[in-house]
Amino acid sequence: MQHDVLPIPSAPSIAGDRLNPHTGMTMAQTTPPARLAVDKLSKSYGSGAQAKEIIGDLSFEVAAGEVVCIVGPSGVGKTTLLKCITGLQPLTSGEARIDGQLIDGPPEQMALVFQDYHRSLMPWLTVRKNIRLPLRHLHLDRSEENQRIDEAIEAVGLSHATDLYPWQLSGGMQQRVAIARGLAYRPEILIMDEPFASVDAQTRFELEDLCLRIREQFGMTILVVTHDIDEAVYLSDRVVVLGSKPAHVVEIVTVNLPRERDQITTRATKAFVDERTRVLSLIKDPHRQEMADA
Amino acid sequence: MMTAQRWRHSARPTAYGVIGVLGLLLVWQWLAVGPLSGTSLPTVAEAIGALVQMLGEGGFWEDTSVTAGTALIGLAASIVVGVVLGILIGTSQLLRFATSAVLEFLKPIPPIVILPIVVLVLGPTTEMTIVLVIIGCAIPILIQTVAGVFDVDPVRTDTARSYGMGRAEILGRVVLPGASPFIATAIRVSAPAALVVTVVAGLLGGGPGLGQSLYQAQTAGDSARMYALIIVLGVLGMVFQAASQLVEAKALHWHESKREVQA
Amino acid sequence: MTTTADITATPVATPRRPRRRSRRIPSWVKWALAVGTPTLLLAAWWTASADSSNTFFPSLEQILTRFQQLWLFDHFLTDVVPSLANLAGGFALAAIVGVGLGFVLALIRPVRWLLEPIIHFVRSIPPVALVPIFITMIGFGNDMRITSIALAATFPTLIATMDGIRSVDGTLKDVSVVYRLTRAEKFTQVYLPAAAPQIFAGLQVSLQVAFIVMIASEMLGAATGIGALTLTAQQSFMIADMWAGVLLLGVLGFVINKIFDLVKARILAWYFGAKEAQRAT
Ligand SMILES: Nc1ncnc2c1ncn2[C@@H]1O[C@H](COP(=O)(O)OP(=O)(O)OP(=O)(O)O)[C@@H](O)[C@H]1O
Ligand SMILES: [Mg+2]
Secondary structure (H helix, E strand, O other): OOOOOOOOOOOHHHHHHHOOOOOOHHHHHOOOOOOEEEEEEEEEEOOHHHOEEEEEEEEEEEOOOOEEEEEOOOOOOHHHHHHHHOOOOOOOEEEEEEOOEEOOOOOOOEEEEOOOHHHHOOOOOOHHHHHHHHHHHHOOOHHHHHHHHHHHHHHOOOHHHOOOOHHHOOHHHHHHHHHHHHHHHOOOEEEEEOOOOOOOHHHHHHHHHHHHHHHHHHOOEEEEEOOOHHHHHHHOOEEEEEEOOOEEEEEEEEOOOOOOOOOOHHHHOHHHHHHHHHHHHHHHOHHHHHHHHO | OHHHHHHHHHHHHHHHHHHHHHHHHHHHHHHHHOOOOOOOOOOHHHHHHHHHHHHOOHHHHHHHHHHHHHHHHHHHHHHHHHHHHHHHHHHOHHHHHHHHHHHHHHOOOOHHHOHHHHHHHHOOOHHHHHHHHHHHHHHHHHHHHHHHHHHOOHHHHHHHHHOOOOHHHHHHHHHHHHHHHHHHHHHHHHHHHHHHHHHHHHHHHOOOOHHHHHHHHHHHOOHHHHHHHHHHHHHHHHHHHHHHHHHHHHHHHHHHHHHHHHO | OHHHOOOOOHHHOOOOOOOOOOOOOOHHHHHHHHHHHHHHHHHHHHHHOOOOOOOOOOOHHHHHHHHHHHHHHHOHHHHHHHHHHHHHHHHHHHHHHHHHHHHHHHHOHHHHHHHHHHHHHHHHOOHHHHHHHHHHHHOOOHHHHHHHHHHHHHHHHHHHHHHHHHOOOHHHHHHHHHOOOOHHHHHHHHHHHHHHHHHHHHHHHHHHHHHHHHHHHHHOOOOOOHHHHHHHHHHOOOHHHHHHHHHHHHHHHHHHHHHHHHHHHHHOHHHHHHHHHHHHO
């Protein structure tokens, strides 16, 4: 039943379901228009009696230039959420907007780094050609194209492997190729699904800093799913904590750390440790925190 | 809602399929009475008429059973030859290396190449057809059996040996079950091939059966009968394919469940 | 749909584990055996048939002499080249139609539903049985041969392409959607290469079918072509000529398949490399 036809981002019937009477109301009032807004999103797989609700009534926003991390237990529906946001999966109800525009197909401002990095690379293309593939239809001139590719490869530290095939690389290297492909595409919004899961600690630190750097350099907005609380706190301006069955927002934590961060000094500060503890306790026992807040 | 869904998922392809077949018949009919009316193409009614008439003939049923029977006998013989030789070759490294080049050469050569020789020696007989089927089917089965035997985990044979099993017992209880998925796949592919070779032997070598009937219809210029025979051959081909898939699925299922018990 | 999968499923049965079984036998012995056995067989054939008086089995020397006289190069231009040209033409047509139609059927569901039963039926007809139909319709010329070859050889490629396209990894499809590849890019840069391993498996079967139908179309009452010459030789009891024909057909069957293997290995180098890498882990 799956993938019979070219993936059609949203079937007309489902788009129809999504028209809800509140459309526009909530969004119009918030003063700075969010770059990315998810409003009462819910998502079920299957239909009829077999329908399984994965995400229920989930809302959050990401402002321009922000780095937001999504954390939550395995299998909660984080990947599903990203697929809804990137227009790969139709929503069951609610809506997702980018710059106020309803998302009903893959928006051109976005790029997604897939969790299944080894399956997301074309095994018949070398590293370089994999990164080039999405650039071709942008019709950049040759030198700019090459420059972007070189920079991205350089940034993820794979200059020695440009002419190798993905299957000749380790898992961590493949993951970095997938990241480089997203970087070279230079989206306005970069979305990454557990992008650093298979890389070693050293590279991981470097890639985290790379993330923060490109945010400054290109004014990118970045949304990252991660399992690692330290990483979430270190990277983000805000952390969205998800609870399960169905996935919902438990808490959105604003990270009270200066924007300039450094792997060694930031991680050693008391503020960092405190934030980390706060997020952790939220994940472990959301109710206690809710009560404490009240 | 549910039933509507069901309908979408199961009945719609079938409905489309029926429309497709009807459309094909329409186009055929149109071609036969229109643009191609002077040629040998019969109308649908003529072809179906010939088919119905043929179904009433005893000779036709005899030909059909001869074709199916010959293909099955040939296939059975191929399995015996292929599996026995395959196990022999697969269990001996020396034999495997010795035969590799010869098998590599013979593998891509279709039996139709040898047909003139076989017909010359055996004449237009059922034996000729069976020999041709064996030439065509035994080699792929043999090659797959060798691969299957080779694939059996040496640890398992060593274990069996350490439990004091004899050669024959190891063969029957470890090697053969281990190689069976390979053999089953080879047989599934070979069963329709056996039918094809049988028809080729009849059509080109004069062996008894539907192939020969087709040749006779062609030389007699009876095109309606030719089309009727083609339809019958298509149905027979589908039966052979479905049956071999079923047998393979059964065999593999057995293998899987056996695996689970062992694990 | 498992019903359409069987042709391409053949090569599935490959050993998965790396092997270390050839421990006792040195590699020179392997080579000696691999080269020695065929040589020995040929030598045995040569000596055993040397002064054969059996009409069916002339001496190998005689067969080779006739082989040289017939094919190198008396009938080369008149029979061998046309045969191979028909094969190439029919196969090329089959490949183009098979891959093209396979794409369409895989991607457009209603068309697939419409045509699948017909395709399933036609491909079950023994390919050679279609030759008489084309003979009565088109005659004995090259047109008939190319048409028969093309039609019969289309189905394996068609079915394999359909399966290949339909089993393209969902993540790859998602990647091409997210990165907004154009339709043309999706087809040529993602779907085609991703389905290539299966397409090539289908093409290889198609090539074998094409070869069989080439021979059959010549054997069924035609005057030219390798198949025709071979069968005529048999019917007029020119036994050595017949053997020479069989020999040529056998060698051609082997060589054509080998060439295909080489092309396949080249184009699918990434695929075999990836499989090898996977097996090694
Ligand atoms: N295409 C699908 N059809 C049906 N169910 C699905 C599909 N994709 C995912 N699911 C189910 O949705 C749930 C959430 O899956 P998802 O991959 O979004 O989780 P996740 O939070 O990303 O997990 P992880 O942290 O392990 O990556 C799982 O129970 C999964 O089985
Ligand atoms: Mg996930």
